Amino acid sequence: MRIAVIGASGRMGKNLIIATNETDGVSLGAAIVRSDSSLVGADAGEIAGIGKLGVSATASLADSVADFDVLIDFTTPSLTLENAAFCAEHNKAIVVGTTGLNNAEKTQLASYAEKTSVVFAPNMSIGVNLTLKLLSTAAQILGDDYDVEIVEAHHRHKVDSPSGTALRMGEVVAEALGRDLKECAVYGREGQIGPRTQKEIGFETIRAGDVVGEHSVWFATEGERIEIVHKASSRMTFAKGAVRAANWLEGKAAGLYDMQDVLNLK
Template sequence: MNPTQPVSRVAVAGASGRMGRMLIEAIRAADDMVLAGALDLPSSPAIGSDATAFLGYASGVAITADLRQALQGVDVLIDFTRPEGTLHHLQVCQELGVRMVIGTTGFSDAQKAQIAAAAQQHAIVMAPNMSVGVNVTLKLLEMAAKALAQGYDIEVIEAHHRHKVDAPSGTALKMGEVIADALGRDLKDCAVYAREGVTGERDPSTIGFSTIRGGDIVGDHTVLFAGIGERIEITHKSSSRTTYAQGSLRAVRFLAHHPRGMFDMFDVLGLRA
């Protein structure tokens, strides 16, 4: 343990879900964090059980549907839930002075603005994908887009498990945003999300998106830069949610030194230009 690194008291939303359990396991293994709260929906059969029971270990932290109870004495809430739930959690976190790591996707522009406004009081790290590898990939895409600004058609292809409810994925949209920004465009004006029938020739200024849903695919993302005589593919594939959990813990460590402000994983990883 780094003696200069403070110990963070962390709560996890969606504690009995796949991502929640991965986060709890990662927190337990970290020597600079302690699990201090576990939150889930009132309908969850895990309510009242010990948050680390699935690991065969008693943490003394019970999973609860009482948000204020779960956040008592907590420094940071890690939230990978749904937009409506995250915004409700945000309101109470602001009241209690709890910082947030938000991995939830599917927010509207208005909801994102609400989160950014809250970050003026208490620090928030929000990213559609907490994976260190994905965020390094985003940096590579920024570099590639600037170098391949002319003569290359850009397509984003993503694949996820059958249970994912939003499309394109938040990560795919972030990839599109990074590329569009590097090209001096607005993704809202150049994104194409569907093609069917007689579509005409491809507009070279557009960024296309293709979505695949099936099985238990954790998350695959490929950006294709298709030129004349060559094509470049930049791909990231996730085989486990562990990478999301480890990235989230890096965000928690970052927040220990930032009392307020809106941040993303580029800030956490020092990738900001």
């Protein structure tokens, strides 16, 4: 599989170039930077700090359309949808790690999956996706007797809150407990709010420094508390997961997949 990385000069883009170069069965076919970037024409490997790879950065997907089979996109919701539309039109697969998509944007992304294969997940980490499986199992066993609280922390530059991963964790727990997260979620607490209700799922958000990503889910009752925790110390964990997803897409029919599909956890 020939992979295209968009946003190749950014922190995640550089990690994706490195991860692609280190993964068997895939190769870097294209690297896209902003059209006004001074790096247009530069070698993608040198942009990522690993030496020449023989792939020159381009200013648009259109400039690289013949050079890749699957696009990895960790950009912004609006740009991701533009890129997904391009991939659907040109029969290219796409892996989407972008967070912050609203329900309408997710629906639009799903419409493109009718024409091409799409992996979309709020977190590409293999460890996080195993954690989701553990959360579902824990919630089914513990049931309504345990209060559920989700605490997440990220770097100061993250623009969406709670994180897409935290929301997905809440969805997984709610589904296992037979609840609708839209009805039971509580985002932060302040003032005289009264005692906690039995079926609410609470979210707390921390934004500070350079935290890559930390998520902790509490199941608490009288006398004990269980915590399921995932901590990411490097963006490379997300990059490696995304490249694994890109490789998995080879030969897959059009459709909307997630990392649970990629890792055979369903």
